[in-house]
Amino acid sequence: MSKPKVILVACGTAIATSTVVAHAIEEEMKKRGLNVTTRQCKATEVPSLAADADLIVTTTPLPSNLGKPVIQTLAFLTGIGKEEVLKQIEEILKQ
């Protein structure tokens, strides 16, 4: 199996929101046959952790110029636009 893609999942406290988001992404990407691993962090920790990530998914605003693709979304909490976001994640990871 190829090396898993690393998704950095950021929220305010790295406790509640990112747990939901990371869990949902792992499940959905597994269904799509993609090998992913998620790491949760606080939004403030993203700049120091971004280097190791293939993709950053965040529920709160992040600084710009992180050098990695960033998806800012509440879809995994509210359900609004979830399919579109999943498609977007899949496309980025397949690159």
Place this chain on the structure above:
Amino acid sequence: MTSNSLNLLNLLVPEAVALNLKAASAEEVIRLLAAALLQGGYVRETFAQAALEREARLPTGLQLAGDINAAIPHTDIEHVIRPAVGLATLVEPVVFKNMIDPSQSIPVRLVFLLALEQPKSQVEMLQQVATVLQNPQVVQDLIQAQSLEAVHRALAAVITAQS
């Protein structure tokens, strides 16, 4: 799913369920629910203030698919003794700021106050909160609930469906 797991129904503290609450602000709602959790020994004295400060910096308002919007205030784990959830439904909305865009105000009528310890152990409950928020019918049922039993019925619908 096991019956003794830390699911939303088990973690919801009856004394911290405020239905048809009349509150003037998000702060009032958070303080009221936090006081009930403090009384029950679930959180430390610092919890309410920490949740309010976190809300000011990193708001938790969520615009949902239906007419009712929600907020999920919470804070760092050091303010929590054991995991618990408080719930408020509001007669008139109070203003929370939008999680994804803190410059935006959202009128909120459903509030889940989350007292969290270890994230991994509460993933099930958190997933259930998200499942509730994604289901406009359940959100509506919660808003209309007039008793703790009605709240349990509304939540059980989601939790059973998920397991």
